[in-house]
Amino acid sequence: MPPAVVLVTGVSRWLGGALAAELARDRSIERVIGVDTVPPSPEVLRRLGRTEFVRADIRNPLIGKVIATASVDTVVHMNISSTPAGSGGRGPMKELNVIGTMQLLAACQRTPSVRRFVLKSTSAVYGASSRDPAVFTEAMQARRVPSGGFAKDSLDIEGYVRSFARRRPDVGVAALRFTNFIGPRIDSLLTHFLRMPLVPTALGYDARVQLLHEDDALAVLTRATTGDFAGTVNVGGEGTLLLSQVIRRLGRLQVPLPSPALGSLGRVTRRFGYVDYSPEQMRFLNFGRVVDTTVLREEFGYTPRYTTEQALDDYARAIPPVLSPDLVRGVTSRAQELVARVGATADTVGQRLRPAPPSPGLRAVRDA
Numbered sequence: 001m002p003p004a005v006v007l008v009t010g011v012s013r014w015l016g017g018a019l020a021a022e023l024a025r026d027r028s029i030e031r032v033i034g035v036d037t038v039p040p041s042p043e044v045l046r047r048l049g050r051t052e053f054v055r056a057d058i059r060n061p062l063i064g065k066v067i068a069t070a071s072v073d074t075v076v077h078m079n080i081s082s083t084p085a086g087s088g089g090r091g092p093m094k095e096l097n098v099i100g101t102m103q104l105l106a107a108c109q110r111t112p113s114v115r116r117f118v119l120k121s122t123s124a125v126y127g128a129s130s131r132d133p134a135v136f137t138e139a140m141q142a143r144r145v146p147s148g149g150f151a152k153d154s155l156d157i158e159g160y161v162r163s164f165a166r167r168r169p170d171v172g173v174a175a176l177r178f179t180n181f182i183g184p185r186i187d188s189l190l191t192h193f194l195r196m197p198l199v200p201t202a203l204g205y206d207a208r209v210q211l212l213h214e215d216d217a218l219a220v221l222t223r224a225t226t227g228d229f230a231g232t233v234n235v236g237g238e239g240t241l242l243l244s245q246v247i248r249r250l251g252r253l254q255v256p257l258p259s260p261a262l263g264s265l266g267r268v269t270r271r272f273g274y275v276d277y278s279p280e281q282m283r284f285l286n287f288g289r290v291v292d293t294t295v296l297r298e299e300f301g302y303t304p305r306y307t308t309e310q311a312l313d314d315y316a317r318a319i320p321p322v323l324s325p326d327l328v329r330g331v332t333s334r335a336q337e338l339v340a341r342v343g344a345t346a347d348t349v350g351q352r353l354r355p356a357p358p359s360p361g362l363r364a365v366r367d368a
Contacts, residue, residue, distance in 0.1 A: 002226055003074035003116065005031045007067060009058055009104065010079030011051070012036040014186050015120075015214070017044040019076065019221045024049040026226070033070055035063070036079065058100040064107030067114065074116040075108055076225050077101065080157065082122075082150040082189060097153040098160075105164045108171070118224045119161050119175045123234060123291050124151035126177075128207075128283040135292040138177070138232045149280045158232075172230040176220060179236035179291060182311050183214030184318030189281060191315070197322040199247045203256040207243045207288030210236045213306035213314060220302055233300050234291035237308040243285065249312055251321020259286075 006023055010016035011034030020034045032051045034040075039055060040048065056063055058079055067075070079100065081093045108114045126132070127142030146152045158175055165173040180190045190211075193199065212235060220235050247254045262282060297303050306314065 002026075002028045004029065005033070005070055005072045005113075006074045006076065006225060007033045007035060007070070007072045008051075008076045008078060009035045010077075011048065011053065012038050012040040012044065013078070014044070015181070015217060015221070016078040017048060018214075018218050019078065019225070020051045021047045021049055022218060022222050023225060024051045029226075031070065033066070033072065035066065058104045059095060061103060061107070063104060064110060067107050068111045071113040072111065073113050074118070074225060075104070075114060076118040076120070076221065077104060078120045078221075080120065080150075080154070093150075094153060097150075098156050101157045101160055105160055109164060109168055114168075114171060116172045116225075117161070117164070117174075118221070119157070119173070120221065121158055121175050121177045121232075122150070122154050123177045123179050123236065123289055124280065124284070125154050125158060126289055126291070127151065128280070128287040128289050130287060132287060132289065135290045136234070137292045138234055138295055144283075146280055149278045151280045172228060174224045174229050175232045176224055177232060177234050177291065178217060178220075179210045179212045179234075179289075181214055181217055182211045182315045184315060186214040186217075194246065194250055194252065194315075195319060197252060198255050199252045200255045200257050200262055201243060201247070202262050202282070202286045203258050205286040207285055208240045208290050209243055209246055209288055209308070210240050210290045211308040211311045212237050212304065213311035216304040216306055216311075219305075220296075220300075223300070223302055227301075229300050231295075231299075233295045234293050235296055235304075236291050236293055237304045237306055237311050238293070239308040240288075240290050241308055241312065243288065246312060250316050250319065253322060 006029055008016055008020045008023070011020045013036075016036070017034070017040055020032055023029055024032045034048060034051045034053045035056050035058065036053075037055070037057050039045070040053065045053070054066055056066055066072075080097050105117075108117060123136070124146065125142065126136045126140065127144045127146050129142075129144035131143040133140065133143075142155075146155060161173060161175060165171065181188045182191060216237065217235070223229075241249075244254055259282075293304075
């Protein structure tokens with residue numbers, strides 16, 4: 001049965017606004033209500049169509065009146081902040097993410113009309129460490145549990161959502177663990193990072209990266225809202241790339257730094273609000289993270305249109321390269337050839353300097 005009244009939180013951001021606009025175009029849905037603490041930009045507002053925007057704070061119990069008065073039957077929770085800078089600091093960020101989710105779930109629990117809850121979660125709940133498996137399935141947990149930031153908030157939020165599902169077994173709950181978003185229109189931590197002309201990375205590390213195109217993210221959210229899937233699902237594009245490959249394909253210049261220097265740089269950039277290098281993001285840039293998407297394809301019923309490589313290529317067309325990707329590849333290839341030649345020369349010299357084994361006759365004299 002399709003939803004009748006849908007409430008979407010976080011509609012002032014691109015993905016939340018795009019979802020509300022997509023649902024508003026579906027005439028089988030009677031009402032679409034968009035909620036956020038700040039009004040959407042004129043561009044987003046025009047795209048929202050017949051969506052009814054309500055300026056409300058999910059941390060306030062009054063959100064319950066909005067849900068009850070409108071007889072909302074489906075709630076899509078998108079208003080989860082990933083950066084302290086965008087929320088006014090780590091304290092307000094945690095309050096919005098955790099306290100706001102608790103208030104929203106309490107309102108849903110009290111409202112009998114609610115029968116579906118969709119959570120936009122993240123694969124960051126799996127953490128990032130040197131002990132990680134090749135791929136994470138939905139049944140796995142983090143080998144190194146995130147101790148703070150967005151990943152820790154997301155773990156707490158998923159815990160509260162599971163508790164809500166136990167208290168309201170009549171409500172279908174879907175938790176979508178997205179990999180990193182990328183695309184020409186979406187604004188994320190990763191796109192900020194990759195727009196820099198000089199991209200600092202950790203010396204000695206080359207993380208595996210799995211990407212999801214913004215169009216696939218929107219399609220999955222729409223399907224989760226209007227469908228009947230219940231449970232947890234990993235959402236990511238097929239295939240992976242190394243971080244060094246991502247940087248080269250975008251025509252950026254990689255600057256490997258020792259981990260202590262990268263940490264100092266992260267504190268500086270975070271202070272000035274340029275790029276938010278939190279410790280969890282730095283671990284991701286070291287080790288990367290890849291998830292298994294079998295449930296997405298076989299149970300949820302969606303296969304992403306874009307692979308990781310295709311999603312990156314689409315993003316690359318939207319940003320001007322600092323250096324020609326062909327030039328970067330050529331320089332990198334020549335550098336690798338030089339390193340290989342130096343290594344081969346060192347092996348040859350080592351073999352020449354290695355003392356020769358004694359002859360059989362000399363060994364016989366010594367034995368005598």
